[in-house]
Amino acid sequence: MSTHPLRAGVIGAGAIGQQGHIPGFQAAGVEIAAVCDSNFARAQEVAHKFNIPKAFADYRQLLAQPEIEVVSVGLPNALHASVTIDALNAGKHVLCEKPMTTSGAWAEAMIAAAKKNGRLLSVNQHMRFDRTARAMRDIVASGCLGRVYLAESKWIRQQGIPGFGSWFTNKDLAGGGALYDIGVHLLDLILHLLDFPEVVAVKGFLSGELGKQKIGLGGWGADRFTDGRFDVDDTAFAVLTLKDGAQIRLLVTWAAFGPPEDRVTLYGTQGGLDRSNFFSDSPSLKRYWAHEGRIVADEPDLSPYPNERAWIQAVDAFIKAVRGEAPLVVLPEQALQVVRILEAIAASAASGREVVLT
Template sequence: MTTATPATSAPRRLRAGVIGLGWAGQQHVAAYAADPTVDLVALSAMEDHLLTRFGDEHGVELRYPDWQEMLEKADLDIVSVATPTFLHAPMAIAALEAGVHVLTEKPMAQSAEAARSMVEASRRTGRILEVSFNHRRRGDVAALAQVIESGVLGEIHYAKTGWVRRAGIPGLGTWFTQAEKSGGGALADIGVHMLDMTLHLLGEPAVRTASASTYADFGPRGRGGSGFGISDVADGVPFEVEDLATAFLRLEDGATVLLEASWAQMIPSDRCSVTLYGTEGGAELVFGTPEGDHLTVWTEVAGLPAEVKPAIGPDGRHAAAVADFIEVVRNGDPAEHTGEIALRRAEVLEACYRSAAAGAEVGIGA
């Protein structure tokens, strides 16, 4: 299909497709459709009404209930995979082997083994594999990254991060709450966003050990549902994952991270946050609350306490993730974009679940 285009030549328009037309897939569709250098030529979904709706809305003529047929016939350069987690690996690998560059939704796969097979396929085929961690493209995250880079915080030794919902289990009894299909509950679904955001801000240090616990207090009783998806608990479908997870991570540079993720808890409202403790200052980023978002930095100026509110730019979210993917396809080195960072996230998640099952701290990697 396509490789990086020399900067001196006009870029060839890329032929794009999207597999899966749920909420996330719809964001990818909109991003491709808005890019003047891309032709959105094919969509694949099992739901006829979604194929019709988004195909008509964006003038996409090629519509496939069968994603494999799309890969065979649509002559794609790039494809987004926005399907249930257990389908990411087989779909991504098939696309890579068909010569198509792949952007897949998070979490990367339902297991570290499946994620590893995706990375291996990317390396084997020389095609790019990226994972859409859209929250690291927030404007406040970019602003906090600039604060860290400036040195205002000094060395960061400790971070607290988490995403906790009042009631937000996505589809009791659907694939979200079936362990083999999802790979986990709240930690794999929304905790991975905060894990990715925090390690990204800290400069990608390796995680060496994990000590975690998981709990399922609401889902098994049919409580804490978000209204997203259909509840099948009353019909006997088991709730097989956690609705709360906590983890303590030790990093290679000696820093530590406390991570929590929950779909349902008796709290006033939802809250996403990252708090950083540095030798010269501290910072807190909070978003997703009824009170609004904020980014605050605490430090000292001339020996006096100072509070700083950094300027925040616009959010990028999924559109930025798609734009970054397109840029990498055009100008990046495929050997440097094989999904390796997302694989590290998958390995941390798996270590957390192993630790919770064993009731002990476990090692990660070498």
């Protein structure tokens, strides 16, 4: 049994580094030994703010610190794979941000590096850890919904194009827009709720009409209004067909001429589940079933599930796996499946044809 506390390095001192990784490590009792950001002033500022002893501009310097056993990667999406692979090769366990990376080939290389080095790799799909998501998963697993034949999910931001002109809206650095940024969350969540069924075909549609006009900017992003490049989608729609014929429908927008909405609905042969207003102060979860031929509903009891912020729980779950206290929750192979589907949605949108996955 190790006598010293686990020590972490935080790569990327931007929004998620500061709001998710650092508080998550601290809450899990992990000592943060170093922070890195190519914007060195930001790295130093964050080190000072959170009392972190070392700050670096180059992540390789952080990886060279022998006392660091785990790292988080909170960088622009296109950098996830190379930095994660370097970290695994340096013997660190890695919690990488979502999306895992921007291509299936990169995701496979990340998994191979984790295996080769015998280190844990996970992806911060924190939405799985929210209490409503935990309740939904348990309800689905209980079998009381019967066979889920349709899952519908929506995340409509009216005014939420993050970091306009930053890496977020640059296809080379982000891989995609709303699809890769928030579509990835809903996709992972639904696949997790359904226990990662096989997806056999994908039809996708992407649009970036509002972003091009600089309509709907707002929300997240540390670096804004840099070069003004916007060549990603602000709207993504997809229909996924599962092996048993069931369908998953996904609609996400960063910006839209319509009311903001978020909703995940599962329709089963024996019952249904509907979660909405997840991002408000009063999220709603309803369960539906049949009583004497009529559809009735109630609100599942959430009290058995922790009410801690999902970001904190996600980091905690990863650390528990590193410490050998619990199995890893977000498996890299699952994240690979999600990346392959994101790629298929983009390919289908570009060709106008359904993509069949083998």
